[in-house]
Amino acid sequence: MSDENVLAELARLPELAHPTVSPDGDRVAFYYNGTGRNELHVLNLETGERERWSDGEVPRNNRWPIRWGADGDRVFFHRDEGGDEQNDVWAVDRDGDTEPIVESDGQNTVQAVGESGETLLVGSNRDGQMNLYRHDLAAGETTKLTEYDRSVRGAGLSPDGERIAYATNEAEDTSNTDVYVADADGSDPRNLGVGDAGAEAFPVDWGPDGERLLVGDNADDLDRSGIYDLEADEVRWYDDTEYSETPVFFTPGGDRFLATRYREATTVPVVYDVETGEGRELDLPDGVASFGWQSDRVVDDDRVLVGHTTPTTREELLVYDLSTDEYETVFDREYGPFSPDDFADAEYFTFESDGVPETPAEAVDHDPYETLEIGALLYDSGERPSPLVVNPHGGPRSMDQKAFSYRTQFLVQRGYSVLQVNYRGSSGRGREFVQQLYDDWGGAEQGDIATAVEHVLNTRDWIDEDRVVVFGGSYGGYSTYWQLVQYPDLYDAGIAWVGVTDLEDMYENTMPHFRTGLMEKNLGTPEENPGLYRERSPVEHVENLDAPLLMPHGVNDHRVPVSQARIFRDALLDAGYEERETPAASPNDGEAVANGDFEYAELGEEGHGSSDVDQKIRSLELLDEFLDRRLDAPAATADD
Numbered sequence: 001m002s003d004e005n006v007l008a009e010l011a012r013l014p015e016l017a018h019p020t021v022s023p024d025g026d027r028v029a030f031y032y033n034g035t036g037r038n039e040l041h042v043l044n045l046e047t048g049e050r051e052r053w054s055d056g057e058v059p060r061n062n063r064w065p066i067r068w069g070a071d072g073d074r075v076f077f078h079r080d081e082g083g084d085e086q087n088d089v090w091a092v093d094r095d096g097d098t099e100p101i102v103e104s105d106g107q108n109t110v111q112a113v114g115e116s117g118e119t120l121l122v123g124s125n126r127d128g129q130m131n132l133y134r135h136d137l138a139a140g141e142t143t144k145l146t147e148y149d150r151s152v153r154g155a156g157l158s159p160d161g162e163r164i165a166y167a168t169n170e171a172e173d174t175s176n177t178d179v180y181v182a183d184a185d186g187s188d189p190r191n192l193g194v195g196d197a198g199a200e201a202f203p204v205d206w207g208p209d210g211e212r213l214l215v216g217d218n219a220d221d222l223d224r225s226g227i228y229d230l231e232a233d234e235v236r237w238y239d240d241t242e243y244s245e246t247p248v249f250f251t252p253g254g255d256r257f258l259a260t261r262y263r264e265a266t267t268v269p270v271v272y273d274v275e276t277g278e279g280r281e282l283d284l285p286d287g288v289a290s291f292g293w294q295s296d297r298v299v300d301d302d303r304v305l306v307g308h309t310t311p312t313t314r315e316e317l318l319v320y321d322l323s324t325d326e327y328e329t330v331f332d333r334e335y336g337p338f339s340p341d342d343f344a345d346a347e348y349f350t351f352e353s354d355g356v357p358e359t360p361a362e363a364v365d366h367d368p369y370e371t372l373e374i375g376a377l378l379y380d381s382g383e384r385p386s387p388l389v390v391n392p393h394g395g396p397r398s399m400d401q402k403a404f405s406y407r408t409q410f411l412v413q414r415g416y417s418v419l420q421v422n423y424r425g426s427s428g429r430g431r432e433f434v435q436q437l438y439d440d441w442g443g444a445e446q447g448d449i450a451t452a453v454e455h456v457l458n459t460r461d462w463i464d465e466d467r468v469v470v471f472g473g474s475y476g477g478y479s480t481y482w483q484l485v486q487y488p489d490l491y492d493a494g495i496a497w498v499g500v501t502d503l504e505d506m507y508e509n510t511m512p513h514f515r516t517g518l519m520e521k522n523l524g525t526p527e528e529n530p531g532l533y534r535e536r537s538p539v540e541h542v543e544n545l546d547a548p549l550l551m552p553h554g555v556n557d558h559r560v561p562v563s564q565a566r567i568f569r570d571a572l573l574d575a576g577y578e579e580r581e582t583p584a585a586s587p588n589d590g591e592a593v594a595n596g597d598f599e600y601a602e603l604g605e606e607g608h609g610s611s612d613v614d615q616k617i618r619s620l621e622l623l624d625e626f627l628d629r630r631l632d633a634p635a636a637t638a639d640d
Contacts, residue, residue, distance in 0.1 A: 001337060006413050007624060009336050010406045011023045011616040012036070017062035017330065019317055020295040021305055022072045024460050028305060028317070029053075029075045031062040034334070036613050038062045040075060040092055042167035045299065045330055057090070057098045058084070060612040065294040067110045070117030076101065076110050081204060083607030084556035085511075089135075094337040096347055102135050102142055107511065107558075111294075113153035118183075121155050125194060130513035134165060134184065136444060145186030154202045157184070157555045158210045165203040165213055173198045174521045175435065179215055183231065192228060193390065194235055195219035201430065204247045208254045216247045218431035225259045227274060229241035230270075238272050238279065241316065244430050245270065247290045258291060265348045265377055265401045267308060271322055276396065284308055284318075286494065288403040305330075309403045311379070331590045344412040346377040346402050346420075353451040355424070355444030363486040363541040365562035369444040372436070375399075375422045376452050378460075379408060383415035387631055390419045390483070390491075391550060392449050394474030395520075399426045410620055416627070417463065420455055423448035438522055439529070441503070442482050442536035450487045465490060471623070473609060481538035481568065488546040495550045496562050497621060498608055501568040503533045503582035511563045544569040548630040549598040551620055554606035562602060569600050 001009070008510075014034040016203035021028055028205035040054040053075070058321035064078035064087060073094070102108050104126040105179035111132070112121040115275035120135040122142070135142045138165055148153050149167045155166040162184050169176050170191075178202040182189035194201035205214040213228040215235065225247035239245070241261065246257040255275065261268045269282040269491055271287045283287070287310035291297045297305040302323040309315035314333035321327065334518045355369035380386070389411050393400050399418035408418050422428070423445040425437025437445050447457065457465050470491050472480045477499020484494045500506050504526045507519045519525075526533045534540055553565035573579065580596030601622060604614055 001625075003414070005337075007620050009338070009615055010410045010413070011620055012613055013051050013314065013336055013338075013406055014316065014334050015062065015611055016317070016333070017611065018065045018295055019297075020066055020292065020535075021297055021299055021303060023070060023296075025299045027072070028547060029066055029068060031066065032630045033195055033611070033613055035063070036198070038076065039194055040610065042068065042075075042094070043094060043331060046527065048330070048341050051094070053094055053096055054092050054098070055096055057092060057096070060610070060615070061607070062611045063609075064109065065292070067113050067294070070113055070115055076120070077112070078109060078433050080607075082605040083554060083610055085607055086560050089120070092209070099213060101137070102133075104142075112164075114161045115159055116161055119157065119161055121157050123152065123155065125512050128512050130511075130515070131317045132164065132186065134186075143185075145182070148162070148190075150516045153517075154204070155515075156203060156206055158206050159208060160210055163210070165206065167202040170199065174198070174524070175438065176515075177201055179203050179213070179228070181213070183280050192235075194226070194228060194232075199226070199510070202318050202575045205249045205257070205637040207250055210251060210252070213251055214257055216245075217242075218434075221432050222431060223428040225257070225272065227257070234591050236277075238277055238397065242278075248296065251304075251322070252298060257432070258297075258304060260289070260291065262399070263469075265346070265375060265399070265402060269320075274290065282306070284320075284327070285310065286402070287311075287313070288401045290315075291494075299533065309405060311346040311402050311408075313341040314404045328526075334449070342413075343404070344379045344381065346379055347435045348377055348402070350375050351452060352457045353424075353444075353448045355447035355451075357447055357450040357454050357487065357490075359450055359454065359487045359490045361486055362444065362488055362544045363482075364520055364535055365448065369447070370436075372433075372448075374424070374448050374452065375617055377418075377420040378456060379412050379418040381412045381415050381417045384413065384462050385415070385464035386417045386462055387469065388419060388453070390421075390449065390453055390468065390470045391422070392421060392470070392472040392476045392483075393426070394472065394476045395427070396423075396425045396441075396445065396475045397434065400585055406616075407623075409622070410624075414624065414627070416469075421449050421452040423452075439524065439532065441523060442486070442538075446479060446482050446486060449483060450490055453490055458615070463472065468628065469493045469495070469631065471497070472499070473496040474499065475561070478538070482536075484547060484549065485538050485541040486546040488544050491547050492510035493548045493550075493627070495552075495626060496565075496568075497619075498553050498557055499551075499562045499564065500560055501537065501539045503537045505563055505567060506560065507533070509563055518576060538573050539568050543575050544575075545572070545577065545597070550597065550601070550622065550626045550627075552601040552603055552619070554608060554610070556605070558606040559575055559608045572598055 017031040019030040029045045067076045074091045091100045091364040106125040108124045122133045132145040152168045177191045179194045196219040202215035222243040226235045226237040228235040245259045267288045290307045317331035318327045354371040427532040448453035468481045480496040578596040
């Protein structure tokens with residue numbers, strides 16, 4: 001297969017997203033782009049027949065979840081303009097008829113659907129901060145329920161619709177999150193006092209009797225599951241494990257609940273007996289099993305819908321029987337011209353890091369931090385010698401796992417080995433590990449990434465040390481910028497996708513719930529920590545850049561605004577760097593030159609990344625062409 005065909009065929013592999021089970025348990029709705037465009041499909045679990053309900057009305061990007069109406073006759077979805085995440089709530093039915101349900105400025109997301117079919121619980125930042133609203137479906141009226149200075153999340157309606165549960169933070173400690181229960185109109189809110197001050201607690205699911213809440217917290221470091229008895233005002237924890245776990249949902253009878261366990265870059269589902277406290281892992285192959293985000297996954301009393309993937313196998317949908325530990329595949333993923341044998345598996349390994357690599361730091365010097373064991377994944381392309389793409393994840397509250405990624409497999413197909421690092425601050429390792437990153441962006445976590453690169457170069461003699469690239473998006477884009485200005489001796493090129501470059505500008509221009517939930521929680525405010533905000537902004541050290549850089553950024557990005565890329569581009573030009581001409585539109589074409597130091601591309605009709613097939617192809621082409629141009633030179637020089 002030609003290189004162009006590999007690129008297009010990988011980008012066109014159909015993606016399934018946000019599968020959610022209907023209220024009667026007979027059907028599954030999900031996004032699917034098998035036609036080349038993201039559409040809403042519904043699968044009959046008994047017959048296996050699949051219908052497409054939409055025809056271009058749903059978003060091209062599948063980022064946001066979907067929800068069934070209480071009667072199972074329609075599905076609620078989140079519609080935005082060009083991936084800008086300023087969602088309105090719409091509904092679509094079997095006939096393809098759509099209608100707007102909740103429209104307002106800002107971001108609107110369905111948090112819960114009332115069992116009576118009369119109510120939607122909606123999160124919205126229409127008034128500034130992300131708060132809760134109640135939408136009366138019959139009257140078409142939306143009423144504000146909460147008024148907090150920090151964002152409200154994880155909201156749910158009790159089965160009788162008389163109460164709401166949610167998480168927010170009224171404490172001075174920005175790392176704190178508490179669980180609240182209030183009347184359905186938002187009155188009489190009560191902090192349940194779940195967990196300790198400074199820990200993060202959140203509600204997950206109401207018990208079927210409406211008197212219990214499934215909750216999670218990290219008060220004892222590792223994330224754990226608990227059940228809060230609202231009548232007794234006490235919580236029972238289910239945390240007899242050495243791994244972090246996240247609770248997911250009750251089974252219909254309320255006698256069991258599901259959770260996910262994180263272990264060495266895999267996710268394992270666990271079912272707990274509420275009475276005995278005994279938990280057992282579901283009998284699935286190693287990989288990443290998931291129950292989705294804001295998705296209903298209950299088929300009946302004993303069966304649940306599970307997604308499962310590995311580095312070489314694309315995610316498939318399984319119906320798992322908890323009583324027999326047997327499962328069946330209800331939606332098998334397509335591979336196009338590929339097979340799982342064509343893809344590279346991931347090697348999981350660990351190494352020790354004190355956050356200070358041997359490579360000299362050119363932007364900010366650090367004393368050694370606490371030495372920690374850091375986990376990483378390495379995909380071997382088989383090329384000898386192999387160039388290396390270092391691919392730090394976003395978030396930063398996230399992690400890389402043994403799951404299929406078309407972008408990773410594309411790089412491997414091109415001959416690049418790929419390194420992914422779960423640096424300190426990543427999720428899946430508990431509260432203390434996450435908080436290592438607080439007040440230290442651009443510090444030890446970046447040292448962990450650089451130390452991982454050194455470890456791979458020292459232990460795998462088949463890696464080409466003259467062709468090492470750093471490539472990441474979002475916080476991974478911040479990591480890319482920072483790696484290039486902090487450790488320029490380590491890299492030969494970089495791709496910073498929708499990355500953060502100026503922390504104060506990010507604070508001022510991101511969405512309000514990102515301002516409080518991300519920036520203030522991790523770094524405080526610019527007024528509180530002005531030196532930190534300036535020192536850890538990559539743009540402050542732009543003169544350290546010593547490798548070709550590609551900067552693609554969606555113009556409709558409201559998480560990391562396009563101003564972040566523009567600020568860094570302008571600083572490069574002011575410092576005497578030259579921009580290379582590229583086919584992509586750039587507002588700086590007049591100053592571009594044939595062989596420049598950096599390349600810049602603003603992506604129209606796109607926000608913080610995209611799952612749209614055409615936009616995926618365009619992104620891979622930008623990546624591929626840049627690497628092809630910029631990594632040939634070191635090899636040619638060595639040969640000469």
